[in-house]
Amino acid sequence: MIFGKAALIPVAAATIMLSGCGSNALIRARLEAPPATDAILVNQAGYLPDATKVALLRADAEIFELIDVSTGRNVYGAEPGEPMYWELSGDTVRTADFSAFSEPGTYRICLAGTDVCSAPFHIGDDVYNDLVRGAMRSYYLNRSGIEITGELGGKWARPAGHPDTAVIIHASAASAGRPAGTVISSPGGWYDAGDYNKYIVNSSITNYTLLLFYKMFPDYCRGLELNIPESGNNIPDLVDELLWNLRWYLTMQDPSDGGVYHKLTNLQFGGFIMPHEATDPRYVVMKSTAATLDFAAVTAMAHRVFANDRSEELRALASICLEASDKAMKWASAHPDVIYRQPDDVSTGAYGDGNLSDELFWAQAETALAHVKVPGPGFLEGIRAVTPTWNQSETLGLISLALSEDESFAQVREAAASLLISYADELAGKSEKCPYRISLDRFEWGSTSDVANQAMIKLVAMKLTGSDRYLPSVQADLDWLLGTNPTGYCFVTGFGTLSPLHIHHRPSGADGVTEPVPGFLVGGPNTVVLNDCQPPVERSAYPAKSYSDAECSYSTNEIAINWNAPLVFLLGAMDNLRH
Numbered sequence: 001m002i003f004g005k006a007a008l009i010p011v012a013a014a015t016i017m018l019s020g021c022g023s024n025a026l027i028r029a030r031l032e033a034p035p036a037t038d039a040i041l042v043n044q045a046g047y048l049p050d051a052t053k054v055a056l057l058r059a060d061a062e063i064f065e066l067i068d069v070s071t072g073r074n075v076y077g078a079e080p081g082e083p084m085y086w087e088l089s090g091d092t093v094r095t096a097d098f099s100a101f102s103e104p105g106t107y108r109i110c111l112a113g114t115d116v117c118s119a120p121f122h123i124g125d126d127v128y129n130d131l132v133r134g135a136m137r138s139y140y141l142n143r144s145g146i147e148i149t150g151e152l153g154g155k156w157a158r159p160a161g162h163p164d165t166a167v168i169i170h171a172s173a174a175s176a177g178r179p180a181g182t183v184i185s186s187p188g189g190w191y192d193a194g195d196y197n198k199y200i201v202n203s204s205i206t207n208y209t210l211l212l213f214y215k216m217f218p219d220y221c222r223g224l225e226l227n228i229p230e231s232g233n234n235i236p237d238l239v240d241e242l243l244w245n246l247r248w249y250l251t252m253q254d255p256s257d258g259g260v261y262h263k264l265t266n267l268q269f270g271g272f273i274m275p276h277e278a279t280d281p282r283y284v285v286m287k288s289t290a291a292t293l294d295f296a297a298v299t300a301m302a303h304r305v306f307a308n309d310r311s312e313e314l315r316a317l318a319s320i321c322l323e324a325s326d327k328a329m330k331w332a333s334a335h336p337d338v339i340y341r342q343p344d345d346v347s348t349g350a351y352g353d354g355n356l357s358d359e360l361f362w363a364q365a366e367t368a369l370a371h372v373k374v375p376g377p378g379f380l381e382g383i384r385a386v387t388p389t390w391n392q393s394e395t396l397g398l399i400s401l402a403l404s405e406d407e408s409f410a411q412v413r414e415a416a417a418s419l420l421i422s423y424a425d426e427l428a429g430k431s432e433k434c435p436y437r438i439s440l441d442r443f444e445w446g447s448t449s450d451v452a453n454q455a456m457i458k459l460v461a462m463k464l465t466g467s468d469r470y471l472p473s474v475q476a477d478l479d480w481l482l483g484t485n486p487t488g489y490c491f492v493t494g495f496g497t498l499s500p501l502h503i504h505h506r507p508s509g510a511d512g513v514t515e516p517v518p519g520f521l522v523g524g525p526n527t528v529v530l531n532d533c534q535p536p537v538e539r540s541a542y543p544a545k546s547y548s549d550a551e552c553s554y555s556t557n558e559i560a561i562n563w564n565a566p567l568v569f570l571l572g573a574m575d576n577l578r579h
Contacts, residue, residue, distance in 0.1 A: 037059075037116050037117065037118070038058070038488045039057065039058045039059040039111075039116060040055055040056070040057055040058070040059070040064075040096075040109050040110075040111070040116070040117065040118035041055060041056040041057075041058070041093075041118070041483060041484045041485065041488060042055045042109060042118045042119060042121050042479075042483055042484060043121060043478065043479040043482045043483055043484055044119055044121055044482050044483035044490045044495070044496030044497050044498070044499075045121065045122070045127050045128060045131055045482045045483075045490070045495060045496060046121040046122035046123055046124065046127035047121070047122075047123050047127060047475075048123075048124075048125065048127060048128075048574070048577060048578060049102040049103075049104060049123055049124065049125065050102060051099070051471075051475050051574075051577075052097075052099050052471070052472040052475045052476070053097070053098045053099045053101070053123070054095050054096065054097050054098075054099070054437065054475075054476070054479065054484070055095075055096040055098070055109045055118060055484065056093045056094070056095060056096065056435075056436065056484055057080050057093060057094045057095075057096050057109075057111070058091055058092070058093055059111060059116065061080055061094070061111040061112060062079065062112065063077050063078070063079060063080075063111075063112035063113075064077065064078060064079075064080050064096040064098075064109055064110070064111060064112065065077045065109070065110050065111075065112050066098050066101055066107050066108075066109060067107060067108045067109070067110050067117065068105060068106075068107060069105075069106040069107060069108060069120050070105070070106065074110075075101065075103070075107070076098055076100075076101040077112065078096070078097065078098065080094035080095060080096050081094050081095035081096075081097065082094065084435035085435065086434065086435040086436060086486075086544070088441070088443075088542060088543045088544040089435075089436065089486035089542050089543075089544040089545055090486075090540075090542040090545070091435070091486055092435075093435045093436065095437075096109055101123075102123065103123065104122075104123050104124040104125070105122070105123060105124075106120055106121070106122050106123075107120065107121060107122075107123060108120050108121070119483070119496075119497040119498070120497070125578040126578070128571050128574050128575040129575055130495075131482075131492065131495055131571050131575075132224070132568060132571035132572045132575050133224065133225075133226060133519075134492070134494060134495060134518050134519035135492065135519045135520075135521070135564055135567050135568045135571055136224065136226055136237075136238060136241065136519070136568050137226050137227070137228070137518075137519055138493075138517060138518065138519030138520050138559075138564055139190055139241050139244075139245075139561065139564070140152070140153075140226065140228045140241055140244075141153060141156055141507075141517045141518075141519070142190050142191050142507075142517070142561070143188075143189075143190055143191075143244055144161070144162045144164065144187075144188065144189050144190065144191055144196070144198065144248075144275070145160060145161070145162055145163045145164055145187045145188055145189070146160050146188075146229075147159055147160040152227060152228065152229065155513050155515075156507070156511065156513060156517050156518075158274055158275065158276070158507060158511060159274070159275070159276040160275070160276060161196070161274065161275020161276040161277070161278060162196060162275055162278065162282065163187055164185070164186050164187045164188075164189075164248075164264065164282055165185045165186075165187055166183050166185070166282075167183065167184050167185065167186045167264060167282045167283065167284055168181060168182070168183055168281055168282065168283045168284075169181060169182040169183075169184065169283070169284060170283040170284060170285045170286070170343065170346070171343070172285055172286040172343045172346075173261055173283075173284050173285055173286050173287060175254055175256060175257060175259075175287075176256070177254070177255075177256035177257070178254060178256065184251075184284070185251065186248060186251040186252060186264055186284065187248065187251070188244055188245070188247050188248035188251075189203070189244065189245050189248030189249065189264075190203075190206075190244070190245050190561050191275075191561075192349070192560065192561060193349075193505075193558055193559060193560040193561070194503070194504040194505040194506055194554060194558040194559060194560075195269055195270070195348065195349070195506065196266070196270060196275060196278055196506060197263060197264065197265040197266065197348050197349065198248065198263065198264045198265070199262070199263040199264075199265075199349060199351050200249070200252055200260055200261065200262055200263060200291040200294060200295060201262070201290055201291055201294050201351045201353070201390050201391070202351060202390050202560065202561065202562050203245060203249055203561065204291075204294035204295065204297065204298050204390070204393075205294075205388065205389070205390045205393060205396070205562045205565070206245070206561045206562045206564075206565045207242065207245060207246060207249065207298045207302070208297070208298055208301060208396050209456070209562075209565035209566055209568075209569055210238065210242050210565055210568065210569075211242065211298070211301055211302060211305050212399065212400075212569070213238070213565075213568060213569045213572055213573075214236070214238060214239060214242070214305060215304075215305050215403075216403070216460075216463065216573075217572060217573065217576050220572060220575070220576045221236050221238045221239070221572070222236045224236065224237055224238050224572070225237055226238065226240075226241060228240060228241060234311065235311055235313070235314065239314070243317075245561075246298075246302060246317075246321075249295070249298070249299075250299070250320065250321070250324055252264065252284065252291075252295070253295065253324055253327065253328060254287065257327075257331055258292075258324075258326075258327030258328050258329075258330050258331035259287035259292055259328075259331040259335065260287060260288075260291045260292040260294075260295040260328055260331075261284040261285060261286065261287055261291065262285055262286050262287065262288040262290075262291045262340050262351070263284070263285050263291075263348070263349070263351070264282060264283070264284050264285075265282065265283060265285060265346065265348045265349075266278075266280045266281070266282060266283075266348060267280070267281070267283065267345055267346050267347070267348070268280075268346075268347045268348065269347065269348055270506075271506075272506050272509040272510045272551075273506065273510050274506075274507060274510045274511060275506075275507065277510075278506075283346075285343065285346055286340060286341070286343065287331075287335075287338065288338050288339065288340040289332055289335055289336060289337060289338040289339070289356055289359070290339075290340060290351075290353050290356055290359050290391075291340070292328045292331050292332045292335075293328070293329075293332050293356065293359035293360055293362070293363040294359055294362070294363070294393070295324070295325075295328045296325045296326075296328035296329045296332060296363040296366070296367060297325075297359075297362045297363040297365075297366040297367070297393075297396070297397070298366075299321040299322070299324045299325035299328065300321070300322065300325040300363075300366035300367045300369070300370040301366050301369075301370070301400060302317070302318065302321040303318045303319070303321045303322040303325065303370050304318075304366075304369060304370055305318075306318035306321070307319075322370060325366075325367060325370065326367075328363075329363060329367055332360075332363065336356070336360075337356065339352070339353070339354055339356075340352045340353070351390065351391070353391040355391075357394075358391075358392055358393045358394040359393055361383060361394045361397050362393045362394060362396050362397040363397075364379075364397070365379075365397030365398075365400055365401050366397065366400055369400055369401070369404055369406070369409070372406060372408065374408050374409055374411075374412065375412060377411075379412060380398075380412065380415050380416065380419070383397075383398065383419065384419060384423075385398055385419045385420050385422070385423035385457070386423070387450050387453050387454055387457070388453050388457075389446075389449075389450075389453075389562075390562055395420075395423075395457070397416075398416045398419055398420055399416075399420065399460055401413055401416035402416040402417040402420050402460070402464055403460070403463070403464075417464045420457065420460060420461055420464065421461050421464060421465060423457060423461075424457050424458045424460075424461030424470055425461075426439075427439040427454050427457065427458060427473065428458060428469070428470055428473040431473045431476055431477075432473075436480065436484070436485065436486065436544070437473075437476035437479070437480070437484075438451055438454075438476060438477060438480050439451075439454050439473070439477075440454070442527070442543070443524070443525040443526055443527050443543045443544060443546060444526060444527065444528050445523060445526060445528060445555070446523045446524070446560060446562070446563045447523065447524045447525050447526060448481055448491050448521050448522065448523060448524035448563060448567075449521065449523075449560075449562065449563035449566055449567070451477050451480055451481060451524075452477065452481065452521070452563070452566035452567045452569070452570050453566045454477060455473075455474045455477035455478065455566070455570045456566050456569050456570060456573075458470040458473055458474050458477075459474055459569070459570070459573050462474075474570070474573075474574070475574075477570070478570055478571070478574060481521070481567065481570075482495075482496060483496055483497075483498070485544070486542070486544045486545045487524075487525070487544075487545055487547050489547070489549070491521055491522050491524050492519065492520065492521055492522075492567070493508075493515075493516045493517065493518050493519060493520045493522065493559075494515060494516070494517075494518025494519060495518070495519075500516065500522050500549045500557055501514075501515065501516060501549060502516075502549050502550050502551045502557065503516045503520065503522055503549075503551065503557050503558070503559055504551055504552070504553060504554040504557050504558035504559070505517065505520065505558065505559050509551055519564070520559035520564060521559065521563045521564050521567045522556070522557050522558065522559055522563075523555065523556050523557065523558050523559075523560070523563065524547055524556060525543060525544050525545060525546045525547045525556060526546060526547070526555040526556045527543045527546050528555065529554075529555035530546065530555075532552060532553050532554050532555045532556075533548060533550050533552040533553050534552070537550050537552065537553065539553075539556070
């Protein structure tokens with residue numbers, strides 16, 4: 001085990017120790033469910049029976065106990081680990097390792113001889129089943145251009161908004177075949193984040209991550225039922241949901257030259273109103289090299305994933321995707337440095353990126369795999385594995401190369417795998433030294449997605465090495481997201497005992513429903529922007545606690561499609577372990 005074994009205390013001995021402190025009264029007190037304390041942090045969803053199971057104590061205790069919620073009785077006891085201080089949180093914590101206990105049920109961690117207890121959690125084979133479905137169904141609930149019915153959306157039903165069948169070519173996007181003011185159709189897709197716009201570069205990493213999830217776990221994905229309009233059409237629900245975005249994505253390419261528009265957007269961010277109430281004109285804005293290279297990469301990968309699918313519809317789509325990829329690469333080759341610049345009359349998300357070397361590498365890797373053209377010997381020179389983000393995408397190309405099954409790619413595959421494994425080792429090593437057991441050492445935009453993406457890297461390394469040595473570190477990443485973090489929040493809306501209620505998300509803020517749309521991963525602690533809310537909303541000075549559950553806190557409490565994708569990957573991979 002990565003985090004070391006706690007000293008185990010037999011349950012009988014722990015019970016004896018409590019007998020002189022009025023154990024019967026204590027049992028009664030625990031059965032009355034005392035309020036959870038933030039002195040004990042747990043994964044609020046729970047743990048698989050055979051998983052590494054660690055809670056964190058922010059209080060002194062000689063013994064921690066695992067209490068069966070149904071009986072109030074102690075079923076396991078142990079000494080916590082040594083206290084460790086983390087300067088990024090200002091906390092001193094001790095590990096409470098109960099990995100040796102595997103009996104399914106509902107439990108709390110309590111400090112021996114007290115009624116100081118954690119939130120309840122489950123141990124069982126199905127603890128992540130609803131979570132992965134919820135995280136993936138958030139995409140359906142965030143669709144553009146479709147009514148969310150009461151039958152499928154429950155209390156989050158809403159009328160259709162943004163059909164995007166009459167989108168205007170912005171002056172910055174004009175071409176000979178499509179002059180400014182031309183009206184085109186670009187329906188479908190997901191709203192990018194808390195706003196109602198759609199952005200190619202952010203859709204790209206999202207599409208890739210979900211395609212990778214399907215490619216690595218096809219049988220699991222085929223069994224994932226999401227209860228969406230397309231359910232039962234003989235295509236996996238996850239793929240159907242992905243197609244809602246991918247088909248929109250394809251409309252963003254100018255058919256006359258292959259260039260790809262950077263975004264589809266209103267000219268300015270709208271207010272917190274429902275989609276059908278947001279009727280300002282919509283535009284496609286500027287072609288960019290970044291968007292076009294990302295598009296080329298994703299469509300090439302989609303071709304590989306669907307080319308031999310059992311579905312005739314998906315095989316036909318694979319051919320369309322490859323043709324689109326080739327056109328995009330041709331445009332990008334002719335326009336290698338068209339950096340997105342925000343037009344004066346546009347103020348929505350820029351997703352600007354001045355360094356295109358990572359996008360170029362990713363696109364070249366994916367198109368090489370799609371066409372089975374092995375890159376030259378210096379292809380990986382200067383490339384390193386990093387935590388993937390929308391503007392740092394070279395690792396996505398490395399993953400695809402490392403997972404290639406074509407023997408003609410053996411040499412480049414081994415080199416790519418070596419880079420990924422080295423990075424996974426580095427991440428796992430960092431988590432061993434961190435009191436909160438994660439690899440992250442800075443908190444920027446979407447820090448929660450950084451944690452999820454690092455877990456994804458380690459899961460890929462598990463696949464490449466055939467070793468489960470990364471699994472405790474992956475579990476720790478998941479624990480962080482689901483409550484074992486300095487804020488005490490489960491960062492996924494609608495799940496856990498303490499989750500965000502006031503997210504920066506227009507439908508959630510305007511629909512009149514108390515609870516936000518469920519299944520979204522909020523951005524989490526962020527030290528880049530500290531003043532997005534006016535007083536009296538204040539954030540902690542400690543980076544790992546710099547989070548606010550407030551609608552105004554777009555830097556910490558917004559949602560985004562690219563943040564949810566690695567969450568789906570992580571939850572699905574862990575849920576797959578039970579099969």
